[in-house]
Amino acid sequence: MWISFVQSLFAVEKKPDQVSIPELLKAGFPPHLVATWKEKSKQSPEQFLDWKRSLKGKDAALVSKVWKEQQITLYPTKHRFAEDSSSKQKVKFPRNTKDQKSKETTPKSLEGSDSLYELFFGMSYQNLDVRYLPRKEKNHSSVFLGGRGKGQIWILEKRDEEFSYGANLTFQQFRFTSGNRYKPIPHFYFAKDPNFYSQLERTGSPLPQPILLSHFLGYRYLLEGKEYELGVYHADAFSAYPGLYFVSPSKSYSGVWSAGENKSSLYVNDSWNSKDLGNHRVQSESILSKKESVGFFYLKSESPESKFFLDATAYRDSPLLYGMVSPEEVRPQIPQTLGYTRGSFKHFLGFEYLSSIEGHKYESGRSGFFPFFLSEWGNLLYRYREYNESGNYQYNEIGRAAFYEWRKEKTVVSFGFESRENGGQWEGKIAIPINTGNLLEFSAIFREGQPKTRAWFENWTYATDFNINLTDRQEIIKLKWVSPFISLNVSYSEKENDPNPILFINFQLLQKIDL
Incomplete structure (x- = not known):
């Protein structure tokens, strides 16, 4: 007990932002977790603690390991030991520190549950009622079942009469995606399935845009605490030739390029906030090729x-x-x-x-x-x-x-x-x-x-x-x-003196279950 007391007395405390990237990597952190740690460490102690408690499985165990080894502290303390009978000096805690400490040292809060897994399922139905349009292009429906946990995600789908799959697998610094759903780039146009689209794609959603068969293999690396991704891909729907892709931190910028066809697609979704110059946001996506270039650009500025x-x-x-x-x-x-x-x-x-x-x-x-x-x-x-x-x-x-x-x-x-x-x-x-x-x-x-x-x-x-x-x-x-779990899109239009109105209905449902 005396040895433990002396060690705790002379231990060097660190704040989360004082832990270096090499130290995190040495502890076994994958790049995405390192990038998130560095980002969260710039926020308030309460926000960092909330993020730490929200972690599950392997990520929670790694963060808890570094927390203990590096003697992490979120608040400045003037004393490392409590009041004893010979000294009337009291420990000075910040407000609610005792409650936070008791919650923090709970095994469930520190380690999470390795068995936690999310199962999701749902369906979509679409009807485009236009006269003279072939029947197979009027109605489209799908059902899907998938799961995710510990950084991996998969999905099985039935789109109309065809079966498809999707997988997004990460192994330390490497990412592999394959199938008809997942890709590391957030593009809407890239290899899009023309008969389906998702309105349930948002942060944390397991349903990005449906795509045609594509494969990506990439390497994720850290630069100044930010995660970048670079790799190769192949998607016949976009180009008959394989190519390269790139993704910036937070997926604000990304692009694909096929050298064999000299075809590329760029994506931008970024914002800038300045006290003097105001708030600005830009969104853009394009497909550039010798045959034809298409896309959009949107800018929003506020003083x-x-x-x-x-x-x-x-x-x-x-x-x-x-x-x-x-x-x-x-x-x-x-x-x-x-x-x-x-x-x-x-x-x-x-x-x-x-x-x-x-x-x-x-x-x-x-x-x-x-x-x-x-x-x-x-x-x-x-x-x-x-x-x-x-x-x-x-x-x-x-x-x-x-x-x-x-x-x-x-x-x-x-x-x-x-x-x-x-x-x-x-x-x-x-x-x-x-x-x-x-x-x-x-x-x-x-x-x-x-x-x-x-x-x-x-x-x-x-x-x-x-x-x-x-x-x-x-x-x-x-x-x-x-x-987050349902979307409904209805559109009706008609021309003057034309008996052929257009009715479009799209319904999508997503249900998640934590196991």
Whole structure:
């Protein structure tokens, strides 16, 4: 006991951020756990402790091992020993330290449960009711069963009449993925299964985007405490030749390249927050090849005082994407390139600009909007917009609209009516986050008369937070509800004097069970 007392008296305490990367690697930490340790060590002691308690299995055992060997402490202490009978000096603990210590030394909190395993299962159903569309392209359904634990994940699926599998296996610094579901890159376009897509993909979800058969083998390495991944892949759906792939920390940037075909795909999802320059976010994905290049770009900027806002998006869609930008739409017949910009002051004074090239058709427009009534419950706005179409036809129209709008972060409520020379249109859109991880979205447009030019329809898609489409349909109604375990996507549209409306329904379900 005396020896233990002396050792504890002269032990050198360390904070989590003082443990070096070589020390963590020497203790047996895999690269992903090292990167997470270094990231969490920069947060508050309470957050680091919460992360430590959330670990399970092998990761929990490794963290507990280093915790003991390195004499980790989260709080500064002035004394290492408690009060005894000969000394009236008391140990000074931070508030709630005793409670934290008692929880921390519980074997379950330190070591976790090696038997913990997550089983998941679910299904999806999709119907695209379009006249003259082949039956096999109208309905698609799938069921799946999978499991994950200790850094490994697998899935067995039945998509329509075909069986498939997916595996994501990690061995120390190496990762191997194979099959029709998992890949180390977060791309939406890459080798996508044209008949299926997932709205349940989010942080911690076992359901990324369904893909066609692909294989990846990569090496994960640490650089300045951050994990990178580099490897080789093969996917016939993307290229007949194998290639290389790269993934940055947090998967903010990634890319694939096939030298044999000189074809590549890039992905960006990053944000910057500055006290002086504001908050900025960029999303982008593209497929670049000699045959055809497609993709999208989205930028969102907000001033430091949340007064000035900018949204800018551009995309090139074509039959190559098989309608991937909006899965419920009919396949595009010819490529379309579209750009849209919206800038505003406090969301009530601003401008818009749009430009689109689709074959021989060129459309452009600009608008300005300003308030005539302001309140904390929303604003009444007036909008003046010019529509121009050239190429096959020469059309010019003026639209004057009055509408109510309220925007705050990802919440949008807007509806109103625009009058044009040859008709008009009712517009409505709602996006409401509900609790944690739930999002309800609704958008609609109803056109009256015979406007000469197409409408600007604000739409939400999987790939971006915001998207603008051009539509000549007389009526469009879209409803989407997404939660961590269920998603529902319904779209209905019809043309004037056309007996062939389009109805799209997609339902997805995911259930998890901890074993």
